[in-house]
Amino acid sequence: xxxxxxxxxxxxxxxxxxxxxxxxxxxxxxxxxxxxxxxxxxxxxxxxxxxxxxxxxxxxxxxxxxxxxxxxxxxxxxxxxxxxxxxxxxxxxxxxxxxxxxxxxxxxxxxxxxxxxxxxxxxxxxxxxxxxxxxxxxxxxxxxxxxxxxxxxxxxxxxxxxxxxxxxxxxxxxxxxxxxxxxxxxxxxxxxxxxxxxxxxxxxxxxxxxxxxxxxxxxxxxxxxxxxxxxxxxxxxxxxxxxxxxxxxxxxx
Numbered sequence: 001x002x003x004x005x006x007x008x009x010x011x012x013x014x015x016x017x018x019x020x021x022x023x024x025x026x027x028x029x030x031x032x033x034x035x036x037x038x039x040x041x042x043x044x045x046x047x048x049x050x051x052x053x054x055x056x057x058x059x060x061x062x063x064x065x066x067x068x069x070x071x072x073x074x075x076x077x078x079x080x081x082x083x084x085x086x087x088x089x090x091x092x093x094x095x096x097x098x099x100x101x102x103x104x105x106x107x108x109x110x111x112x113x114x115x116x117x118x119x120x121x122x123x124x125x126x127x128x129x130x131x132x133x134x135x136x137x138x139x140x141x142x143x144x145x146x147x148x149x150x151x152x153x154x155x156x157x158x159x160x161x162x163x164x165x166x167x168x169x170x171x172x173x174x175x176x177x178x179x180x181x182x183x184x185x186x187x188x189x190x191x192x193x194x195x196x197x198x199x200x201x202x203x204x205x206x207x208x209x210x211x212x213x214x215x216x217x218x219x220x221x222x223x224x225x226x227x228x229x230x231x232x233x234x235x236x237x238x239x240x241x242x243x244x245x246x247x248x249x250x251x252x253x
Contacts, residue, residue, distance in 0.1 A: 020232060021053035022247050023117055023240040025221050026071060028052065030242055037093040039069045041100055041108050048108075052244050054115035056154070056220075059102055061123060061132040062088070067102035067139060073121070075099055081124055102136060106143040109150075116145065117240075119176070120155040129157050133164060148172060154194045154218070165189035174218055182210035192216035194240070197231050207234045225250055 027043025028050055029035055035042045039057050047055035058071045066085035073080055076091040088099050109116045118136060123129040133153075140146040152172030153164050158180070164173045166189060174192035175185050178199035185193055193210055197219045200207060210217045219231040220240040228250040231239055241247045 020236065020251055021238045022244045022251070022253070023054040023056050023115070023218070023238050024050075024052045024244045025056050025240050025242045027055050027057065028244060031245075035095055037095040037097060039071055039100070040093050040095055040097050041104060042095055042097065044105065044108050044114075045111075047244070048112035048114045050244065052114060054117045054152075054238065056117040056119060056240055057105065058119045058121050059132065059136060060121050061128065061135060065131075065135065067132065067135045069100040069102060069105045071121075081128070102139045103142075106139055106145055110143050110145055113150070116151040118151055118153050120153060120157060120160045122155070122157045122160075126157070126159045129155075129160050130163050133160055137168070152192075158188070158190075161185075161190045162188050165191065172216055174216065176220075182206055182213055182215060186210075186213045186215055192218065194218035194220060194238075196220055197222050197227050200231060200234055200236070204234055207236055211235070222247070 024047040026038035028046040029038045029043035031046055035046060037043060044055050057069050059067050059069055060080040061067055062080055062085045063082050064084045075088045078087055092098060120133055123132055137146060140151055145151055148171045154174045154176055155161050156176045158175060161173055161175045172192055173190055174194035175190050176194050178195040182193060192215050200219060207217050217236045218238040218240060219236045222228050222231055222239050222241050223243050228247050239247055
């Protein structure tokens with residue numbers, strides 16, 4: 001019962017407020033030509049300025065143990081995990097920014113209450129993925145953001161989600177892969193699922209089944225109005241999208 005109480009507390013902190021929430025996918029980066037750089041500091045700032053509930057971003061660990069914000073495992077062809085941070089500075093993002101470190105990202109992140117939806121990217125091994133999680137925790141603590149009302153975790157790595165469930169049980173923690181039913185995820189202590197909307201089209205009952213277990217439910221990456229309407233109707237807690245202004249209209253916000 002104590003364990004269940006901790007998990008429910010974390011979910012309440014993460015998902016309190018409006019019934020369905022908007023998460024900007026890799027920040028609000030499709031809004032104008034000057035910003036078109038996903039996972040950039042500018043895209044996070046604009047997600048904050050537009051008042052979206054959350055902004056999702058991806059992290060990797062360099063060979064010299066620097067956490068950087070980037071979706072792919074390479075940056076302009078430079079493999080992140082086997083390269084030093086300095087090597088990644090050879091190229092700029094389309095908007096002219098350098099690839100952000102997690103420190104730089106959190107410096108911007110702490111400027112508003114926008115939920116930081118931190119995706120732990122799967123690394124070359126389970127141990128290196130867990131080390132990435134630990135580095136993220138250190139950075140969040142340094143910026144006074146290790147708070148379940150400010151940050152939540154998502155990952156395709158089931159092992160990373162299990163580690164977070166064990167060590168940070170009061171934080172929102174959602175598994176991404178979409179290959180496990182809610183009961184299986186819940187049995188491992190993980191308190192949420194964040195699945196591609198196509199998974200919910202195959203298994204629409206997974207939303208209600210997850211909610212019955214006290215789990216949070218997110219759907220990604222939902223960009224068409226028709227798909228937005230569909231997942232809205234399922235009652236998911238959060239919808240992640242590249243088109244948050246369109247979603248705002250669909251949700252009537």
